[in-house]
Amino acid sequence: MTRMVDAASAGEAGAGPVRLEVEIAAPARVVYAHLVEPELLLDWIAVEAQVEPVVGGMVRWRHENGDTMRGRFVELVPDRRLVFSYGWEGDLMGVPPESTTVEIDLVEVEGGTRLELVHRDLPAAVAGQHQAGWMYFLERMGKVAAAAA
Numbered sequence: 001m002t003r004m005v006d007a008a009s010a011g012e013a014g015a016g017p018v019r020l021e022v023e024i025a026a027p028a029r030v031v032y033a034h035l036v037e038p039e040l041l042l043d044w045i046a047v048e049a050q051v052e053p054v055v056g057g058m059v060r061w062r063h064e065n066g067d068t069m070r071g072r073f074v075e076l077v078p079d080r081r082l083v084f085s086y087g088w089e090g091d092l093m094g095v096p097p098e099s100t101t102v103e104i105d106l107v108e109v110e111g112g113t114r115l116e117l118v119h120r121d122l123p124a125a126v127a128g129q130h131q132a133g134w135m136y137f138l139e140r141m142g143k144v145a146a147a148a149a
Contacts (some may be wrong), residue, residue, distance in 0.1 A: 019117070020116075030080045057073045085098035
């Protein structure tokens with residue numbers, strides 16, 4: 001079972017980073033794999049994915065509607081943490097490639113993993129849209145990861 005624990009408000013003027021916590025009924029190693037393995041990204045967030053899970057390596061995925069996210073890995077701690085730059089090809093929503101930062105921490109909890117996401121440096125005008133997007137896709141990933149566990 002996936003459960004949204006906390007979703008900080010975002011989208012108003014001067015909004016801080018988007019912060020989400022999701023509890024996923026899967027071990028951290030399974031959740032981490034769904035974040036860094038291209039074939040597993042296809043199960044929950046993308047129709048096409050390219051991932052080089054090393055510091056400086058590219059992360060790129062294309063959604064079904066054609067919107068394409070592109071960034072680079074900044075930090076990877078297997079089964080515990082990943083940080084990557086994030087933005088949209090074509091400067092979608094005023095967020096060009098590699099212009100924002102996503103931090104994901106995985107914490108083992110009873111019954112699974114708590115995923116803690118912080119998305120920094122988003123323009124306030126689009127923070128709410130990104131929060132809604134992350135909520136939607138993390139819910140999908142949680143279901144897929146739980147089924148794979």
